Amino acid sequence: MKIGIIGVGHIGKTLARKLSGTGHQVKVANSRGPETIEADVLATGAQAVTTAEALKNVEVIILSIPLHRIPEIAPLMADLPRETVVIDTSNYYPGRDGRIEAIEAGQIESLWVVDQLQRPVVKAWNSIGSDSFARFGTAPGSPDRIALPVAADREKDRKVGMKLVVDTGFDAYDAGPLAESWRQQPGAPAYCTDLSLGQLPLELAKAEQTRLPTRRDLAVAVMMERMGDSKTNPSADFGVRLSRTIYM
Incomplete structure (x- = not known):
């Protein structure tokens, strides 16, 4: 597939x-230039391309x-064809993102993104730490393969998102609509x-x-x-142990 990635962080x-x-x-782009x-x-x-080039074709x-x-990227995406699948990997962290009142009032993060872009999105790859994502992708059928949830409202978007998750080395689980x-x-x-496909639905x-x-805020602290500091990401070993202790 022809894919444009905006952002080359972790x-x-x-x-x-x-x-x-x-x-x-x-094609990959960031805010500072190729x-x-x-x-x-x-x-x-x-x-490596400019942001405008990453959005073309x-x-x-x-x-x-x-x-x-x-919201900064939204105007650049205004003329993107409606059939283009848009996948969002972001998460809301007030210490980094500032206080977003709609989310603080209970709006689901993905639906806030939909409001900003004025188009459907897929939510994927937001639920895995960067170290686990870089190191732990495995072949289909591996006993220790990690599964990632994929949420979307359009069926085509969901299928594409799940296929690409599999291509990155993880099982994909249909997590339903963006409302969930x-x-x-x-x-x-x-x-x-870092749950398996058997564990993920229950959690x-x-x-x-x-x-x-x-x-979330306890884990950040x-x-x-x-x-x-707030920029250094933890190792998979520490991050997963901490997340399991606090979140599960």
Whole structure:
């Protein structure tokens, strides 16, 4: 497939490497220009381009940027064909994104993104830590294969999102419509806990929406105390153990 990825942070750079490595035609862009994209992001064949170029002549757009930057990208996507599949990997962290009143009042993060972009999206790859995502993809049928939830409202979007999740080395689980995607937000039992396909449905069902923000903020506080700042991502070992302790 022809894929444009906006953002080459912790998740975006792994998406670029994995998807281009499995034969997809991948273009990647960031806010600072193609010359600033590091060589390791392009090692398996992805092409560094401008944001405008990443949005042209593609079947799929993956937004791997902080949630607060979604409104910035919206005008650039206004003329994107309606059939283009848009996948959002973001999560709401008030310490980074600032206070977003609609989400604080209870709006589901994915539906806030839909409002900003004025188009359907898929929610995928938001529920795995960057170290696990980079290191733990395995072949289909592997006994230790991690499963990731994929939420969408359009059937075509869901199928594409699930196929691409599989292409990155993980089982894909149909998590239903975007209205249910709060079950894969930070603070939920399925968030960054590296579950198998057999475990994931139960943990999605156990989520309690009102408890998510408190659990999310507690995990952030522990990580900041451990890592010393808000930008360093934890190792898979520490991050998964912490998430399982607090969220499950």
